[in-house]
Amino acid sequence: MIIIGGGAAGLMAAATAGQRGRRALVIEHKSQLGAKILISGGGRCNFTNLDAMPDRFLSNNKHFCKSALKRYTQHDFIALVEKHNIAYHEKKLGQLFCDGSAHAIVNMLRDECEAAGVTLRTGLAVSDVAKSDHFRVSTSGGDFMAANLILATGSLSIPKMGATGFAHDVAKQFGLPITETRPGLVPLTASASDLPWMSGLTGVSADCVVSCNNGRFRENILFTHRGLSGPAILQISSYWREGASLTVDFLPDADADVFIARKKDRPKADIKTILGEILPQRLADCLLGFGLAAGPIGALQDKTLRQMTERLKHWSITPLGSEGYGKAEVTLGGVDTAALSSKTMAAHAVPGLYIIGEAVDVTGWLGGYNFQWAWSSGWCAGQAIP
Numbered sequence: 001m002i003i004i005g006g007g008a009a010g011l012m013a014a015a016t017a018g019q020r021g022r023r024a025l026v027i028e029h030k031s032q033l034g035a036k037i038l039i040s041g042g043g044r045c046n047f048t049n050l051d052a053m054p055d056r057f058l059s060n061n062k063h064f065c066k067s068a069l070k071r072y073t074q075h076d077f078i079a080l081v082e083k084h085n086i087a088y089h090e091k092k093l094g095q096l097f098c099d100g101s102a103h104a105i106v107n108m109l110r111d112e113c114e115a116a117g118v119t120l121r122t123g124l125a126v127s128d129v130a131k132s133d134h135f136r137v138s139t140s141g142g143d144f145m146a147a148n149l150i151l152a153t154g155s156l157s158i159p160k161m162g163a164t165g166f167a168h169d170v171a172k173q174f175g176l177p178i179t180e181t182r183p184g185l186v187p188l189t190a191s192a193s194d195l196p197w198m199s200g201l202t203g204v205s206a207d208c209v210v211s212c213n214n215g216r217f218r219e220n221i222l223f224t225h226r227g228l229s230g231p232a233i234l235q236i237s238s239y240w241r242e243g244a245s246l247t248v249d250f251l252p253d254a255d256a257d258v259f260i261a262r263k264k265d266r267p268k269a270d271i272k273t274i275l276g277e278i279l280p281q282r283l284a285d286c287l288l289g290f291g292l293a294a295g296p297i298g299a300l301q302d303k304t305l306r307q308m309t310e311r312l313k314h315w316s317i318t319p320l321g322s323e324g325y326g327k328a329e330v331t332l333g334g335v336d337t338a339a340l341s342s343k344t345m346a347a348h349a350v351p352g353l354y355i356i357g358e359a360v361d362v363t364g365w366l367g368g369y370n371f372q373w374a375w376s377s378g379w380c381a382g383q384a385i386p
């Protein structure tokens, strides 16, 4: 079997198939294996999530990921990490990171592959894939033939790291459908009217609830010189569509009467001071500047305070766009799951062809979910190769 792509999913598939006694060749076009693993999680690789449940994945078919995630779970991957004595910790929200460098994860996968007799070839550019009774993969290092081919070349995010739409192109060549692709887990840019106040807050972050379409996340948002970022925005970006508005709750722990209670306690305090006790002061000052309220809280009517609270809990922002594939952690969409077996990742219509990882229309939340999909889908294909 040939696996094109020596990233997370490809290495997992190769090791799994090799351990079953299958002869596996990995072809990677870059000089290095697992480049995205190395830069992930700020260099410490957020390699899975303790809560890697199917409802944290986006796809045209939300049921597709269930089988693979159940057959090779986050606990299976954690056991592998522990077998290799890699120290790790939970940072927050079930997110598991290496204590040390992400190199440990790439070394672990390489060791697993080598122990299973997998041949790893880096720096080979693939020029063509063809099929008669076998697959022929033409590369800068010659042609390779195999009865089974796994496409594990990831997707379009971060082209400067070598990301390509190769898997989609080959899938199309074999007549498989591709769902619409777009950048996910990506910062959003401000409209011309929002840019002045947002860029004025560059570097300010606040704990908020952000919602859009069916997504809702409580995490920090970060203002930038181009618009919005931070984990809450990266998460919601996968649910956002051009033209849609985000609703930001700047006061996630407050009820409608939060300021009325404070007015009774400290009527002389300025509303800026009061709001600055809940939000970063620069953000509080900026939001109040939208005509919400001014002066001592005792001089403000209860109605005004309730209206202000309502605005701060339902702040509407319509982003201009996203920062695109150059800044996106993942690509939404990909090879249509309708064309694949959810158990084996095999293409129904093309015997011997398997597609795994980010190339498939399955995208996880921020927080280790995307690697878990790579491990789970890669393991399933590695188990299935005849």
Ligand code: FDA
Residues within 6 Å of the ligand: 004, 005, 006, 007, 008, 009, 010, 027, 028, 029, 030, 033, 034, 035, 036, 037, 039, 040, 041, 042, 045, 046, 047, 048, 124, 125, 126, 152, 153, 154, 155, 157, 158, 161, 162, 163, 164, 166, 328, 329, 330, 356, 357, 358, 359, 367, 368, 369, 370, 371, 372, 374
């Ligand atoms: P992946 O991209 O890992 O591997 C594909 C491989 O195929 C690459 O090595 C590529 O060079 C190779 N390739 C491409 N085209 C080829 C061709 N034509 N011929 C040969 N080889 C080719 N996820 C997560 O769960 N936790 C995290 O902490 C992070 N952090 C993170 C940070 C950043 C900056 C990014 C960009 C992404 C993340 N991710 C993440 C997402 C995660 O990296 C991603 O979901 C997985 O790497 C996808 O695994 P794949 O194996 O499908 O693709």
